[in-house]
C-alpha cells in the first residue's frame with residue numbers, strides 16, 4: 641500500500657465518521673465572493689504566477705521551520721504571490737480546516753484548499769470556510785468521480801486545480817475540460833520529486849488551459865528549466881517556507897511566461 645492509498649483510506653474513515661459535517665457545523669461561514677478569481681489573475685498577467693503554500697510538514701519533510709502564519713501570509717502577499725495554498729489534512733500534513741479558515745479571513749488572495757478530495761462533503765466544507773480553489777487529484781478518482789466532483793465544485797463558484805502525474809492523467813484532465821491543470825513533479829507513490837517531469841508531461845498542451853507546475857521547485861534555475869513547457873504558474877511550498885529572504889526570492893521566480901513572448 642502506498643502513502644497515497646493510506647491517506648485515501650483515512651479520508652474514507654473520516655467521511656464515515658461525519659468529520660466534514662461536524663466541522664461544517666462548528667465553523668462559521670466565510671464569504672469570499674468579492675475576491676478576484678485566480679484564473680482571471682493569471683490571464684491578465686504576463687509573468688509566472690506563484691501559488692505560495694503554507695506548509696507545516698509532509699510524510700517526507702519534517703524539517704520545515706515553524707513560521708508565524710500571519711507573518712508568512714503577509715510576506716506571500718507583499719512579494720507577489722497570486723494565491724495561497726494550504727493543506728487541511730491533520731494526520732499527515734499537520735493542517736486543519738481551522739487553519740484554512742484563518743487564512744481565508746486574513747488574506748485578500750484566493751486560497752487553494754489542499755485535501756485529498758473523494759466526496760462532495762469535502763468540497764462543501766472548503767467552500768464554507770472560504771476557499772476559492774479546490775484540488776482534485778486525478779490519480780485517486782475514476783473519470784466519472786472526477787467529472788462529477790469537478791462539476792459540483794464549479795457549480796458552487798469554486799475554481800478547480802486538477803492534478804495530474806503522467807500523460808494518461810493529463811489526457812483525462814483534458815477530456816473533462818479542466819480549465820486549470822497542475823502537473824505534480826512528485827511521484828506520489830515514492831514521494832520523490834523531479835521538476836523536469838513538467839517538461840515531459842506538458843508535451844501536448846491545449847490552448848486556453850492554464851497549467852501549473854507543482855512540487856520540488858527550489859531555485860530560480862528550477863523555474864528556468866521548466867518555463868519553456870508553457871506553464872502559467874508554479875505551486876511552491878517547502879522552499880518558500882524555508883527561505884530566509886522571501887522579499888528577494890519570491891519576486892525573482894516570476895519569470896516572463898513563455899507563451900507571452902510575442903505579446904507586446
Ligand SMILES: O=P(O)(O)OC[C@@H](O)[C@@H](O)c1c[nH]c2ccccc12
Nearest residue numbers: 693854855856857875876877878879
Ligand atoms: O513543498 P513543495 O515540494 O514545493 O510542493 C508544494 C505542493 O506542490 C505539494 O504540497 C503538493 C502538490 N500536490 C499535493 C497533493 C497533496 C499534498 C501535497 C501536495
